[in-house]
Amino acid sequence: xxxLLVIGVLALRIFVGFGSRSSAASxxxxxxxxxxxxxxxLQGRTWGYPGNCxxxxxxxxxxxxxxxYAYCGINPIYAFERQGRQLR
Numbered sequence: 001x002x003x004l005l006v007i008g009v010l011a012l013r014i015f016v017g018f019g020s021r022s023s024a025a026s027x028x029x030x031x032x033x034x035x036x037x038x039x040x041x042l043q044g045r046t047w048g049y050p051g052n053c054x055x056x057x058x059x060x061x062x063x064x065x066x067x068x069y070a071y072c073g074i075n076p077i078y079a080f081e082r083q084g085r086q087l088r
Contacts, residue, residue: 037054038075040058043073044070044071053075
């Protein structure tokens with residue numbers, strides 16, 4: 001009787017493991033790379049130019065700049081990237 005109980009518990013763990021959403025979801029959905037972290041720069045007197053370029057969205061940058069004498073601008077690397085490609 002004890003042998004059947006052990007086999008039943010092991011079989012249940014195997015079946016639950018195969019049917020879990022986490023293992024199925026990782027096979028179905030493709031890898032989505034994280035957003036770039038350096039698109040927007042916090043700029044101002046204390047930060048200089050180009051400033052603190054660690055923000056992936058404009059709203060993140062503006063939330064950090066809130067209440068200070070700073071503003072947000074696009075990273076110069078990305079701002080002039082397209083223009084440089086057209087000249088070549």
